[in-house]
Amino acid sequence: MKTMTMDRRRLLQFATALGATALLPRSAFADIISEATITGSAETTTGVAKSGKLRIGFSNGFSGNTWRTMALAQMKNEAAANADAYELIIVDGQGDVAKQVGDLDDLIAQQVDAILVIPNSGTAVVPALRKAERQGIMTVPFNLPVEGDTYSAFTGTDPKAKGAILGARLNDMLGGKGKIVAFGGLPGNSYSAGVWEGAISVFAPGIEVLAQKDGYWEEDRAKIIMADLLAAYPQIDGIFSDGGQMAAGAVKAMLDAGRELVPVTGDDYNGLLKLYESNKDDHPKFNIALVSEPSWEGVVAIRIAQRLLAGETVPKMQIISPTEINADNYKDYIKPDLPDGVFVDTTLTDDELKAMFS
Amino acid sequence: MAWTRIRKLAGQVAPIWLAVILLYALAAMISPAMLKPEQVANILQVAAFLGVIATGQTVALLLGGIDLSVAGVVTLTNIVATSVMLGSNDRIPLAILVCLVLSLMVGIVNGVLVTVGRVAPIIATLAMNSVLFGAALIYTDGSPYGAAAPAFKALAEGRIAGVPSSAIWWLAIALALAYVLRRTTFGRWVYATGANGRAAYMMGVPVVAVTIAGYALSSTLAMVGGLLLTAYIGNPSLGIGNPYMLSSIVAVVVGGAALTGGQGSVIATIAGAIFITLLTSLTNIAQVSTGAQFVIQGVLIAASVLLYRTLEIGGQRTM
Incomplete structure (x- = not known):
């Protein structure tokens, strides 16, 4: 690299x-x-x-x-x-x-x-x-x-190409088999539709989509929805999300519910990288496959x-x-001293980001 | 006669409680998971945010007004609380104090605009909402920072005997306010002002002060809802208050409050908040699309208002 x-x-x-x-x-x-x-x-x-x-x-x-x-x-x-x-x-x-x-x-x-x-x-x-x-x-x-x-x-x-990569990586992380829930952004937006179209075109036959919900690209919405889904489905093996905020919200709902964390997809949202860093040791199945925007x-x-x-x-x-971010290279991207809201694939320096987020 | 007593008692309970029971039964049939204690706790936890905000909204509606600025108050509370707290427990009191002062100011300005300024409540609070959202954007410059402190998160996420502490906060606030509205002079003034402001004024009710206090109560409770939501999420988010502008009004209206003022109850709003949350939860679990969720919500608002109009002959309900 x-x-x-x-x-x-x-x-x-x-x-x-x-x-x-x-x-x-x-x-x-x-x-x-x-x-x-x-x-x-x-x-x-x-x-x-x-x-x-x-x-x-x-x-x-x-x-x-x-x-x-x-x-x-x-x-x-x-x-x-x-x-x-x-x-x-x-x-x-x-x-x-x-x-x-x-x-x-x-x-x-x-x-x-x-x-x-x-x-x-x-x-x-x-x-x-x-x-x-x-x-x-x-x-x-x-x-x-x-x-x-x-x-x-x-x-x-290209949303479709991104979705296909995220879908393929989720396949890999789950060994081609598992029950997943999916999150898109604002209802009816063409970007999420494209990503999802790309993803379902590559899902292995063993991947079962339990639910696909609109999470508005916001942590709070995704966390509330995920709490419901966790109650409804005793087994959720993976989370497909086209945004890192929603993946982070869903992961937080799993933590609250005392569930074992599972592989997730998303983008270059710093909050998700931080969650991965702090929970990966306690949750061996927790894994990330991300594509930046x-x-x-x-x-x-x-x-x-x-x-x-x-x-x-x-x-x-x-x-x-x-640009793909995963368990192997996330340390190159994570910004531990900067807020969760930062998107890490940026040409802004850490000092510039610190000045912005203060 | 026992039967008439039961009928009298039933007449005092808002039909929304029956609707909650029916919807819960329906939900349990569709997904037995809805009956699990964790899911009941989860619904109470999520309903608490809406519930606290809608409790304040009830006061605005009882006064014959409306408070559209609750969305802006929730967002600004979330942004200010996280940026003042910066993830540190020592700074929790300061964060709460700043939010309290801000929300009181917002409510007082709303109340003054509506009473002294004679601005229609829908316009005054909509304008305030725009100001608050703009202020949140200016304050953060679009890049919100900070986080909720660990002890603060426990405030909302903790469980007491299996019940989420945010739900306990909510029920305590709602019951206390229900007592104030039903048993104190202030409460009677609120109902009187909402039912007929002019008549209330003639009878010596300090209409202006009551209205200002009512709006201050509404924005303060929106702030408390915003704090609980912040404790739940832990992070700042500029869009966090948006869903509550309409859902807080819906919760009050399905609870049977009249938009014309003077009629409604905080206890019925508890049921209204549970009903709306339960409905969202059910549509989440039952794989209903977001579009269909909006349609169902809209139909229910219209249907409940129609229903209450038909039932209006039933007289004053207290629960």
Whole structure:
């Protein structure tokens, strides 16, 4: 395994190196931050070269959780380091589908050069993105999918692929046999649906799904639901979760109920790593298989926008390969001195995180 | 006659208790696990958070008002308590004191807005909720930190004779408040103000003070609910209060309180909170989707209000 983290200085050098590369070989496109690779699609978009100081707008769907806060902090760091090249204008949709569409219209009216967006709704933002495109504004949605192809480029992870990895690892941890309960995020969200679709496509025939519940990506919701499930099912051999907070909540419910801990899946939520660290010795069956959701996705999105605004040709879909965290390598990721809410796959330094979480 | 006495007594018990028994029987048929002592304890534990918050909400509804800011109070309590406590037992009293002061301020401002400011309660408390959620975001800058102290966790997670201590807190608070509302002058003032504020004022009830005290009680109990929830989860979470804005009102309404004020009881709200928690628990166990859970909850709210309207001729219930 290579060195796990890349600090911002190295990221910057990397950005400079990319800027110097006039033309990237399309099929071999690979961007590296941390140890993840980014795979580009064959389909490409050619940008329009703009001169002078650029203005890049970012329409954030909402900002009420740690992941978004960390994502935003990394984007601001990136923008501060490139303050002479562009200005980053951030607007917040406050979790409201309609407000975000209004935000996008505002950015279009301000004639920004590029728009980045994490959509609250993958369908509701489409007309606004189309309008931006017609006015020559580059659009780069990231993190959550957008319906259709009315954008310049997209970056993020592939929920289905993540689900397939988590499903396969849960299979392995359970030896292909066992009763499991599953947790997804907000009811009806497309990300959880994608992860679950990927997972059930790989579950071994011996895996029996007792229940699949919506845990809202929150510890408290998952803990309350898990307490009910524990009462209903005397035997639960594994927990499938697409978020680490819900896995942590479920594990805490098992601890409260005095049950022996079992293998769980999740993401790079620090609280789950801490729970694993402190309970693994007392619970030999406790195991983790996690795939991170990198909070530096926004930095990749900014760089894609920059490249488009330099007139370069970029892959339309840039999928970030999953970084796996498990019993063997979790010590490289865990941050014992930082709060549970931190997502550990980040380019923020521990000092920056400490300053944020205080 | 014994029979009329029984009928009179039955008439005083809110139908929600019957609904709780029926739902429990149904739940036990669907999943025998619902009868296990651990599951009964679990339901009481989870019902306690909603129960304490809904107890406060009952006072707001009795006054003919409503308190939508309970969600913001729960979230802010969770954020402030964990960040002040920082996982250390020594800091528990300070954390509780800060939360108490905050919640009293919130309740008093709500009450002043509604009485002196003549702002409709639904608007005043909705605005307050928005302010509180915003304050939690500003305070944490989106990155909440801190944790509940070990001794504080024991406060909610401990068991006394098998009963979760959070449930004991809840029942003690609800019974004490039931006594205050039924047996003290203040209680009579609350009912009188809610039934007809103008008439109460003419009779010399200090309507403004009673209303302000009522809102202060509501937000303080929301704070206590937030503390119990914090003890249960142990961590800060910016979304933690959201489910309680509506569910606290639902618990009071299925308990038979009228949104027009002056009618309802804290004891019936206990049953209302158990009913809602039991329903969620049952739908969790019975593999009902989240969508269907929302539909069932909505239908039950409408049905219970219709039912109470039909039963209204039954007269005043005290339990």
